[in-house]
Amino acid sequence: MNLPPRIAALVRRSRRRLPLGWRQLRHDRGRLAVALAGIAFANVLMFTQLGFQAALYDANTLLNRTLVAELVLLSPKAQNLQSLSTFPRRRLLQARDVPGVADGQGLYLQNLSWRNPQTRRNATVQVLGVDPDARVLNLPELNRQRDRLKLTDTVLFDRLARGPYAETIALLEQGQSVSTEAERRSLTIAGLFSLGASFGADATLVMGDQTLLRLFPHRDPGSLSLGLLRLEPGVDPRRAAAAVQRHLPEDVRVLTLADYVRFEESYWRTASPIGVIFGLGTAMAFLVGVVIVFQVLTTDVNAHLGEYATFRAMGFRQRYLLLVVVEQALVLAALGFLPGAALQLGLYALAARATALPIAMTAPRALLVFGLTLLMCLASGAIASRRLQAADPAELF
Amino acid sequence: MVAIAGLEHHFGTGPLRRRVLDGIDLEIHAGEIVLLTGPSGSGKTTLLTLIGGLRSAQAGSLRILGRELKGAGPKQLTLARRRHGYIFQAHNLHRSLTALENVRMALELDGSLDADAMAERAGAMLAAVGLDAHRQAYPGQLSGGQKQRVAVARALVSAPPLVLADEPTAALDSHSGREVVGLMQRLAREQGCTILMVTHDSRILDVADRIVAVEDGRLSPR
Incomplete structure (x- = not known):
């Protein structure tokens, strides 16, 4: 050697x-x-x-990370996904005027007290209201079933939800639909997707934005929880975020998707014990x-x-x-x-x-x-x- | 080899201060085997620890192997000890190490040997004390006499000029005791080293070139 x-x-x-x-x-x-x-x-x-x-x-950043967007608009009062507050829908339209911005989609988030279809007890779930024609979440299984969301009071359910949902999920896996109720309306669960539970939300429902506005009649359709901006290919998200922020008044905040994920994470790091x-x-x-x-x-x-x-x-x-x-x-x-x-x-x-x-x-x-x-x-x-x-x-x- | 003049030692402080050694003068020459006897509490073990550099001297002069140990710091005492071999009343072998490894430990201090040379020297030494067949035995598997022979091998393997022993036969029957002392005598002669041994054992007095008696902290002529 x-x-x-x-x-x-x-x-x-x-x-x-x-x-x-x-x-x-x-x-x-x-x-x-x-x-x-x-x-x-x-x-x-x-x-x-x-x-x-x-x-x-x-x-707690699962949902944030599945958003299909380069830039995210949110209220300056937003703290985390469960308390996002709202901003005027008009800002989304204004943002699309900024060069480099290709498209914009609005998202409604609500907490909903629904009746667990299996136990018939009340439970709180997180609800996403989306435009059924737009691809806003990077969940292929969900996107294949988006057409169903055009039906009134029809929703999709997260199979990775935490709680007593095993039987419900089993029925849905067999292709049956399950009905339950919330806010005195009858809801039909038409299918499943896979996201995951968080500390803030045990379960997530996705529904069409029209269904959501019907469930929450006091919610102003002109107030969005999140705005998702797509950029044209080759546009630098950081520069675009700064440009959009300059173009919009101070009642809305513009973040790149990465910064938005960090924003959510830092909430849990600092504001939560x-x-x-x-x-x-x-x-x-x-x-x-x-x-x-x-x-x-x-x-x-x-x-x-x-x-x-x-x-x-x-x-x-x-x-x-x-x-x-x-x-x-x-x-x-x-x-x-x-x-x-x-x-x-x-x-x-x-x-x-x-x-x-x-x-x-x-x-x-x-x-x-x-x-x-x-x-x-x-x-x-x-x-x-x-x-x-x-x-x-x-x-x- | 050993030159002691006016050595005094006290234990304790204040009103509890007690003199254990008083005006010791002693010369030991190279190659001598000197036995130190005396009743318990006479101070002979204290004298041995002072000569061995296990305790620091308080007053008088203590020249061991040409170095003054009076006033030596902990570091110098540690270095001085490397030139001595020690044999204790109990064998004091390390129970997690084999006989060979126990002997080898004494060679680790000498930086000049590599691993193979150390194993070879330790093995030869074990053979010299008649334990060639027990190299890989742990102390727990050896008899009292065998353990003390391993201890003798450990004390002598680095060929120290001075070997200090404290009642090396006390825990042994007369036959094994005789054997161990005979072994020490023979190997010391071969290596030309000096032995200073504290003992009560009248059966082994005949190996001595000189017997020094200690009583009440003073040397008494015989």
Whole structure:
């Protein structure tokens, strides 16, 4: 083998040193198993917290990300999808005058209390009112059935909705239609599409804009929730957004689609306590891990104080013992992370099914949790290494 | 080799301050085997830890292998210890390491050997103490005498000029004790090293070139 001299020297040095920390850990299998279980547990807690946090952000921008638009118009008072407020429909028409803007579509969003067709109980769902002739959502299954929305009081339903809808969905999958009622009107569910639940909305209904205006007679047809602008090919969305914003009065806000997704996400990050809750949960999991690993490492140091004192007597430095504890911390972090991450793959699948939220393992999150695990083990090692002072060779004789 | 003059040592502070060593003068020459005897509490173990650099000296002069240990800092004491071999009352082997690895640990301190050379030297040393067949045994699988022989191999494998032993036979039956001391004597002669041994064991007094008695913190002539 021809290694560069520096690496060859490093290999020689690492071969010279016995992996004492690992040998000690391996010697006591019971303690090792407890340590690894503890770390895996802390890992699972962290993964779960971070997973739910990410799912919250992802789920709450699902609808935003499926909009067919380069630019989005919304009210300056808008906070999130559930409280968008409205702006005058006229702005949409004015925006189309701006060079580069090809087309514009309006969207009505409402919360609707309807009767769950399966349980016959009242439930709140999110309703989208769209022009049946326009492709406003990037959902092929939905777009194939858009013609049905031209029928009065006919709606399409999200099969990934959260809640007791399994039987309803099964009937619809068989091609039957299901009827229910809302606002004292009878509604017909004519088909399904796939979007997904969010923390803000358990279920989503899509209906024709005329049906929506009939269901909500007090809603002004001239007030839109969202405006979707398509640009001509090759037009830069950022510049176009600025141009449209300049052209329109201040009662409407113009965002690129990417900025609109970020706007939704930042609402959940800052205005909702959920980010803080999951952040705190992750911190607690981290602390639990520190305590567990600290216990294990301290017990190990205490169990080997005599041997450590002997090494000190033989002329090993305190630093050597510190290195043993650090080695143990790193080995525990690496070995504990693997079962933790493997277990989490299964738990994510379970959680995704139980909550209808888009939860899955991602490489950046796995890296983050591994980094936190390393940090957790090193912090525990740093505290546990204080016990090394008790390894006094003068007490040996 | 060892030159001690006017060495004093106290334990405790204030009203609890107690003198354990008082005006010790002692010279040990290269290759000598010196036994240190005396009743418990006489200060002989304290003297051994001071010579071994396991404790820092408080007053007097303590020249070990040509270096003054009085006033030496923790770092210098650590370095001084690398030139000594230690054998303890209990074997003090590391229970997670095999016999071979326990002996090898003493060689890791000496930066000149690579992994293969260390394994070879440690193996040869184990063979010299008659444990060639037990290289891969863990301390838990060895008898008391065998463990103490591994400890002797560990103390001597780096050929230290000075070996310090504290009651190395106390935990052994008379046969194994005799064997261990005989081994120390033979290997020390071969390597030309000096041995200072604290012992109560009257059965092994005959290996000594000189016997020094300690009583109430002073050396008493015999």
